[in-house]
Amino acid sequence: MAYTGNAYLWTAESLGTFNDVGGVYWIVQPPVSAGGAHRVIYVGRTDSFKRRLPEHFNDRSDCIWKYGPSHVYAEVIATDAARIAREKAEIIAYQRISQAPCNEKVG
Numbered sequence: 001m002a003y004t005g006n007a008y009l010w011t012a013e014s015l016g017t018f019n020d021v022g023g024v025y026w027i028v029q030p031p032v033s034a035g036g037a038h039r040v041i042y043v044g045r046t047d048s049f050k051r052r053l054p055e056h057f058n059d060r061s062d063c064i065w066k067y068g069p070s071h072v073y074a075e076v077i078a079t080d081a082a083r084i085a086r087e088k089a090e091i092i093a094y095q096r097i098s099q100a101p102c103n104e105k106v107g
Helices: 049-058 063-067 080-096
Strands: 006-009 023-029 039-046 071-076
Touching: 023 049, 023 080, 039 049, 039 063, 039 080, 049 071
Parallel strands: none
Antiparallel strands: 006 071, 023 039, 023 071
16 A cells, blocks of 8 residues: 655646546645655546546545645556556555545445
8 A cells, every 4th residue: 555656736737747648546635744644535546647637626526625635646557457456455455544535435
């Protein structure tokens, strides 16, 4: 369990830099303390970061906004089967430690 890939600010400008590739992403809150880890709000998968991340950003009724997102981590994963498996494992792992509140319960 760990978000990997690059961290991007949760801004329209930053999200506009994504390519049209698929993978898994982690939308996170800022760390509670200096040097601490981000808290995961939501884990998702997509066939297009370029399309999906701005959809979350532009939907202000999305659960994510209730938790004050600051960054998104994105990991490119080539196949849908691998994305599904990675997303499911991450949701289960983060929900075990009371994170990923915007994901439905899995497992």
